[in-house]
Amino acid sequence: MTISPPPARTASAEDHLLAHELAEEAGKLLMRLRASAPVGLTAEQSVELKRQGDQASHEFLTKALQAARPDDAVLSEEGKNDPARLTAPRVWIVDPLDGTREFGEPPRDDWAVHVALVAQEQPIAGAVALPARGLTLSTASVDSIAPPQVASPEANANCKPRIIASRSRPGPIPQALVEELGGELILLGSAGAKAMEVVLGRADIYAHTGGQYEWDSAAPAAVAQAAGLHTSRIDGSPLRYNQPNPYLPDLLICQPEWAAKVIAIAAAILG
Numbered sequence: 001m002t003i004s005p006p007p008a009r010t011a012s013a014e015d016h017l018l019a020h021e022l023a024e025e026a027g028k029l030l031m032r033l034r035a036s037a038p039v040g041l042t043a044e045q046s047v048e049l050k051r052q053g054d055q056a057s058h059e060f061l062t063k064a065l066q067a068a069r070p071d072d073a074v075l076s077e078e079g080k081n082d083p084a085r086l087t088a089p090r091v092w093i094v095d096p097l098d099g100t101r102e103f104g105e106p107p108r109d110d111w112a113v114h115v116a117l118v119a120q121e122q123p124i125a126g127a128v129a130l131p132a133r134g135l136t137l138s139t140a141s142v143d144s145i146a147p148p149q150v151a152s153p154e155a156n157a158n159c160k161p162r163i164i165a166s167r168s169r170p171g172p173i174p175q176a177l178v179e180e181l182g183g184e185l186i187l188l189g190s191a192g193a194k195a196m197e198v199v200l201g202r203a204d205i206y207a208h209t210g211g212q213y214e215w216d217s218a219a220p221a222a223v224a225q226a227a228g229l230h231t232s233r234i235d236g237s238p239l240r241y242n243q244p245n246p247y248l249p250d251l252l253i254c255q256p257e258w259a260a261k262v263i264a265i266a267a268a269i270l271g
Contacts, residue, residue, distance in 0.1 A: 019219075073092070108132070112193050230254050
């Protein structure tokens with residue numbers, strides 16, 4: 001039986017749970033596929049594993065969403081960009097396999113599955129599965145995570161933040177933050193894996209300027225917002241989703257007390 005969706009600006013408990021369950025199930029599918037791959041993959045075998053992972057997860061998610069929410073639109077990294085989504089009140093934005101490179105490099109675990117529901121340009125439900133870690137974080141589960149502890153200005157003066165960045169295209173901002181704030185730099189693959197390190201309290205700042213698309217950040221932003229974190233473009237402007245061009249090149253997810261400093265440092269570098 002299909003559950004009727006709520007009004008566009010809100011997500012129901014069923015929406016939050018659906019995002020969580022679909023991301024988790026897609027992750028299990030990917031883990032089974034990865035387990036079937038030969039040990040010690042050749043370059044050609046890795047390419048084929050990544051292709052199969054992208055396609056299998058995409059097909060699972062789009063079919064499941066069509067069955068569960070037939071009136072909603074879907075934007076998937078691996079699918080056709082249907083212009084009809086631009087007039088749809090509710091759009092599911094999914095990245096079937098975020099961190100494809102890392103997925104094809106067993107036993108790396110910094111890859112993810114993203115499932116987000118967007119209405120009026122904002123994510124209203126979402127889930128990020130980290131299948132190789134056996135973990136799914138979502139707007140249905142984030143209440144179980146301790147809220148971020150907002151530090152005082154005095155504490156910030158002596159704090160060295162953990163700054164997380166892309167292993168393949170970190171850009172100039174993370175290194176500048178390390179130098180300006182005296183922080184520690186952590187490099188990982190998937191955008192979802194990096195964002196969830198901040199949600200879990202294992203990092204303080206995720207600042208990215210190396211280029212992304214809506215499916216890279218919609219679900220991580222939804223989960224981070226539900227966890228009480230700051231989410232925005234690198235200049236502090238709002239993240240807006242379901243745009244005609246899905247390119248959304250930069251992202252800031254951080255503990256709230258660091259947002260103003262990060263935005264100021266980024267502005268000085270980027271102009």
